[in-house]
Amino acid sequence: MNTTIEYARQQDQNDPLARFREKFHIPTRPDGSEVIYLCGNSLGLQPKSTEQYVQQELDDWKKFGVEGHFEARRPWLPYHEFLNKGMAEIVGGLPEEVIVMNTLTVNLHLLMVSFYRPTKDRHKILIEANAFPSDRYAVRSQLSFHGYDPPEGLIEAGSENSDEPFPTEKFLDLLKKQGSEISMILLGGVNYYTGQAFKLREICEAAHEQGVVVGYDLAHAAGNIPLRLHDWGVDFAAWCNYKYINSGPGAPAGAFIHERHLGRKDLPRFHGWWGNDKAVRFKMSDRMQPFQTAEAWQLSNPPILAMAAVLASLDIFQEAGIANLREKSVKLTGYLEFMLSQIKTDQLRVITPKNPDERGCQLSLQLTHPSSRIMKALRERGVVCDWREPDVIRIAPVPLYNTFEDVYKFVHNLTEILLV
Ligand SMILES: *Cc1c(COP(=O)(O)O)cnc(C)c1O
Numbered sequence: 001m002n003t004t005i006e007y008a009r010q011q012d013q014n015d016p017l018a019r020f021r022e023k024f025h026i027p028t029r030p031d032g033s034e035v036i037y038l039c040g041n042s043l044g045l046q047p048k049s050t051e052q053y054v055q056q057e058l059d060d061w062k063k064f065g066v067e068g069h070f071e072a073r074r075p076w077l078p079y080h081e082f083l084n085k086g087m088a089e090i091v092g093g094l095p096e097e098v099i100v101m102n103t104l105t106v107n108l109h110l111l112m113v114s115f116y117r118p119t120k121d122r123h124k125i126l127i128e129a130n131a132f133p134s135d136r137y138a139v140r141s142q143l144s145f146h147g148y149d150p151p152e153g154l155i156e157a158g159s160e161n162s163d164e165p166f167p168t169e170k171f172l173d174l175l176k177k178q179g180s181e182i183s184m185i186l187l188g189g190v191n192y193y194t195g196q197a198f199k200l201r202e203i204c205e206a207a208h209e210q211g212v213v214v215g216y217d218l219a220h221a222a223g224n225i226p227l228r229l230h231d232w233g234v235d236f237a238a239w240c241n242y243k244y245i246n247s248g249p250g251a252p253a254g255a256f257i258h259e260r261h262l263g264r265k266d267l268p269r270f271h272g273w274w275g276n277d278k279a280v281r282f283k284m285s286d287r288m289q290p291f292q293t294a295e296a297w298q299l300s301n302p303p304i305l306a307m308a309a310v311l312a313s314l315d316i317f318q319e320a321g322i323a324n325l326r327e328k329s330v331k332l333t334g335y336l337e338f339m340l341s342q343i344k345t346d347q348l349r350v351i352t353p354k355n356p357d358e359r360g361c362q363l364s365l366q367l368t369h370p371s372s373r374i375m376k377a378l379r380e381r382g383v384v385c386d387w388r389e390p391d392v393i394r395i396a397p398v399p400l401y402n403t404f405e406d407v408y409k410f411v412h413n414l415t416e417i418l419l420v
Contacts, residue, residue, distance in 0.1 A: 001338045008408035011335065017328050017399060020320055023047055024246075024401040029382050036406050036413075038385040040398035041192075041220060041362050044246030044313075053312035057304050074311075076304050077278065080295070083307065086314030089322060090245070091218065091237065092228035093256045096293035100241070100310055101302060104219060104253040105134045107238035108186070110297055111255060112142045114267045115213050115236050118183045123148055126174070126185040126212070128166060129158030132192050135217055139186055155182065165353050166191065168199045172206045179210025187214075189221025189237075193388055195352035195362035197225050201232045208233065219243060222254065223317065224360035226326055229256050236261075244361075244398065245317070247310040252302060255294060263292040272299030320400060328399035329361045335404055336363055336397055339411040345418050351392070362396040364388075377417045383410055 001007065012018055024045045026034040037045060060072035069077045084095040091098065101107065116125065123146070125139045140150040157174050158166050175182070185207050190197045200221075204214045216237040221227060223244030229237055237256040241247035261267060273281060275296045277289050290296035317325075333356070340350060340363070352363045367374065370391040378385065378393075385395050397407050 001335065003339065003342050005405070005408055005412075008335075008404040011331070011404035015328060015404070017320055017324060018403070020316065021401045021403065023049065023316055026401070027384070033382065036381075036383045036409050038383065038395045038397055038402065038406065038410060040246070040400075040402070041224075041243055041394060041396035042386050043242055043249060044223075044244055044398070045401055046248065047246060047312050047316055049315070050248065050309050050312040053308040054305050057308045076301075079304055079307055080298070080302055083311055083314060086311075086318050087254055090222055090227070090314075090317060091239070091254065091256055092226070092232075093230050094259060096262065096295075097230060097256050097259055099255050099257075099294040099297060100252050100307065101255060101298050102253055103250065104217070104238055104240040105138055107253050107255045108135065108138050108215075108217065109142070110270055110299075111215060111236045111238060111257070112138070112184070112186075114257075114261075114269050114297075115215060116142050116146070116184050117213075117268075118146050118148065118153075122181055122183050122211075124153050124155055124178070124182045126155045126157060126182050126187075128187055128191060128198075129156045130191065130193050131156070131186075131188060132217070132219065135186060135188065164351075165194065165358070166196050166198060168202065171203065175203075175206045175210050175212065179207070179212055182207075182210065182212045184213040184215060187216055189216050189218040189227070189239075190224060190360045190362070192220050193364065193392060193394075195220075195359050195364045195394070197221065197353075197357070197359050199358075200234070201228070204232045204234050218254075220362070221360065224329075224362075226322060230259065234258060241310050241313070245310070246313040246400070248306070250306075251310055252306050255297060257294045257297065262294065262296070269297060270299065274298035274301050316400065325399045329397075330356045332397045332399055332402060332404065332407065333359070333361050333363060336395065336407045336411070339407060340365070340414075343411065343415050343418065345415075347418055361398055362394055365393045365395060367391050367393065374414075374417055378413060381413045381417075383413055385410075 060068045064071045083100045088095045088098045143150045143153040207214045214235045218239035222239040239254045241251040275298045277291050280289050347368050349366045351366045352359045375387050
């Protein structure tokens with residue numbers, strides 16, 4: 001590796017996925033030039049095909065009215081089924097274990113209705129210390145809902161210092177020591193702040209040994225790192241589709257329920273008519289006959305226009321291939337790490353683990369002298385990235401549409417800003 005722009009351009013020329021950038025709308029600056037978009041961890045870019053997928057549903061609605069449920073080119077009644085294969089591949093689940101519905105926090109709650117089953121002796125919930133706020137609010141409210149006092153029922157485990165890597169060993173140790181009191185763990189697959197990818201298989205095994213239910217929030221993991229939810233035996237998971245999965249702001253989210261829980265009659269679940277087996281749904285019977293798949297967790301008929309945007313994106317993932325994306329991602333982020341290491345400054349430290357197996361595409365840069373000047377200057381130079389309080393810039397080069405040259409330009413700009 002070297003620090004020249006020629007090297008970056010050479011890498012782009014040799015990149016077998018380079019053509020995928022053409023499939024996305026890259027936002028532009030007022031002068032028409034493309035921004036350096038490194039914010040796919042927050043909102044993924046719009047595929048050019050999305051418009052066509054959504055337009056097709058608008059056209060079929062125009063043409064068929066209510067008959068579109070059956071007559072649309074992609075009939076609305078089973079529309080979610082068109083998403084299952086692609087979604088299942090992204091998270092390593094079986095198609096029947098995966099469903100696209102609602103939004104992330106809603107899905108977490110619906111899944112906790114089924115999987116957070118506290119008893120007198122075992123009611124605690126274990127989460128990571130710097131979990132995303134929505135997840136913390138959700139688990140606290142679940143504790144309260146079941147009559148427990150959140151500070152007492154919630155174990156927040158991690159390093160003392162939220163910007164240090166998450167100590168898996170310590171976490172496993174805690175599961176061993178306190179496992180018998182813990183009902184469920186809810187862990188982010190990749191931490192939104194540090195960018196650390198947790199050892200999801202090991203943690204799942206250790207939790208199961210203690211009889212602890214395992215739930216993962218894959219908001220920053222799905223579409224970013226390889227996942228094998230089925231093989232790992234994860235009980236349930238949920239994720240949003242607007243970050244790495246490029247399905248648009250507020251897109252319908254994903255949920256996973258392991259095969260061994262499908263069709264269980266002893267699991268409580270909130271019901272709505274869309275969870276009723278489609279063979280009997282329109283009999284409008286008083287009695288519910290839920291699907292024997294993850295579809296049983298559906299409540300309502302889904303927003304087809306928004307589902308179309310998810311499908312557009314999944315088709316691109318299928319074409320690119322998860323393994324190919326990961327291969328490029330490791331190189332691209334490795335290059336970002338190398339370039340950052342060449343900046344002669346002590347104002348900046350990468351807090352994301354160095355081991356590629358312990359991270360996705362994001363690197364989190366901690367500033368010793370955080371200042372709004374730096375973010376403002378980056379913005380003025382056309383860099384789109386985000387800032388997380390108190391002192392971290394998150395940079396996410398995404399293998400589908402980012403280039404090595406993007407990374408080069410970002411580091412070049414950052415260097416100029418820091419060294420003035
Ligand atoms: C982005 C994100 C959310 C957002 O939740 P929504 O319900 O989609 O608004 C929640 N949890 C985590 C870990 C996230 O990264």
